[in-house]
Amino acid sequence: MATLYLTHAAFLKHDTGPGHPERIERMRAVEKVLSQEDFDGLTREDAPEADVAVIERVHPKKYIDAIRAAEPKEGYVHIDADTVMSPGSWEAALRAVGAGLRAVDQVMTGEVQNAFCGIRPCGHHAETARAMGFCLFNNIAIAAQYAKVAHDAERVAVVDFDVHHGNGTQDIFWSEKDLFFASTHQMPLFPGTGAVGETGVGNIFNAPLRSGDDGERFREAMETRILGPLQEFAPDIIFISAGFDAHVNDPLASLALVEKDFAWATQKIADIAHLRANGRIVSMLEGGYDLDGLAGSVDAHVRALMDAGA
Template sequence: MTTAFYTHPACKLHEMGADHPESPLRLSTIDDYLITSRIDDLVLHCEAPLATEDELALVHTRGTIARIKEHTPEFGYYPLDGDTLLNPSSWTAARAAAGAAIAATKAVLDGEVENAFCSIRPPGHHATPDEAMGFCLFNNLALAAKHALDVHGLERIAIVDFDVHHGNGTQAVFENDPRVLMVSFFQHPCYPYSGTEFISKNMLNLPVPAYTDGALIRSLVEQHWLPALHAHQPQMIFISAGFDAHREDLIGQLGLVEADYAWITMQIMQIAKQYSFSRVVSCLEGGYNTSALGRSVVAHIKVLAGLD
């Protein structure tokens, strides 16, 4: 089973201040853990291209794209909101993150690799078509999914989001689109305080309270996600892989561990094998305790690559 690992050097140049949790150290730690776990040589390393503005426009308005491009500063920071800042490398990094997700999708659909993990930042699942927010500039995963649907012509895809926060941006892109089933769990109440009202039929949101542990999450996946995914029979699966639901990650208060992420990934892979020719693209979202992040990503990639 060939698993591609997509990233780009520019993704480590975007930063939002020394104390910001969404830091370049996240990707460096993932790199280190791949090496120490001895799986670095077992994945296919690919450098992402930069997404074009036309590709970004598959999801985002031209005004949103222009705002990020034009407000990327020559030095210092430009605040888009209280948590989301631009530095001189942000425009390039955002295009690299989006480009990785799109390139991974192309590679999987062209049969070059079976699946892919995109080690990218800034993350994306809070970015709506017309607003960057929540550490996110462009919605990398939504762009990849739109590429599969609108460029490659897939008829049914699934999106799985296991970040501790609701993927409000992804929901905004795909709500009421019958081609897409999105399944997620997330801590509630928690930023961005969405995902519990006025839900369209193709969104299967599972809000859970703080301190929910992995055993309950597994039960919810079995009871709700898996029947819906079997019913939808997706031709490709996209994963918003946020690892901030880990019990060591203080940005949220859920109780997952590496074994839970491996188990969830295995359930997704079984669905993908049955309906999708094992076609999966996973994009990094949250995860801010770097040790927990590195360990969890390794657990996730081992299942993607059939190493466990």
């Protein structure tokens, strides 16, 4: 079965301004790598705009309205120190959510085996009523809730290997025993959460790594703290918060992962997806700020998704 790739030209219009690491060129780098002949087998679709009513299942209407109203007619608006909107950001935010919803529809109905959403803005730092860390809406939490409501998924898991802790997703999942959140991340580092002791209702699994840790430490953390609980949780679908800023060349962090570590993690998650979840995986792009590191890591990740569906 195929792997679905969702993206949209609207992601090139969300402009964070000069010198911002979460920049338009990231999307171009992803698009370029996935337009290679090796990826001809991908099923490609434009990311649709999400229905605001679906976003309201995670974010209060007042917050959503405030984000919509904050979009400037020209120039830039800072939502906080790191999070910026430009003309076009609202549409990009709706399509970033919409990519996940469409991926859930196609994966849950068996039209495709798994999906990769090449999107921006990212989502995992967004809390229910607070934009943060380049994120406006929590794309993956909204998609996870949607899998439960629209497709009767009973248990939904998110594995987050972005170098930053997915504080927003953890916050939204905190007291929901049918939602599972597991994260590897550098600590200490923005946003400051993600200690081992943060466990929710037994559904949160944090595996912090130290500055300088390489692929070996990453794999050990995945194997000892995340993959076992994930398999035991027996999810109906697995989401991946696929940030590639744990890459050795990333300018925002100091872990030392390389492309093959992301391929390894993807394959391990896919093995559990095959055992427990009919192979269903929806992967959504989060961070990754070295353009070559991002491109190479997306190449490795999507290849592993395609192999898992073959």
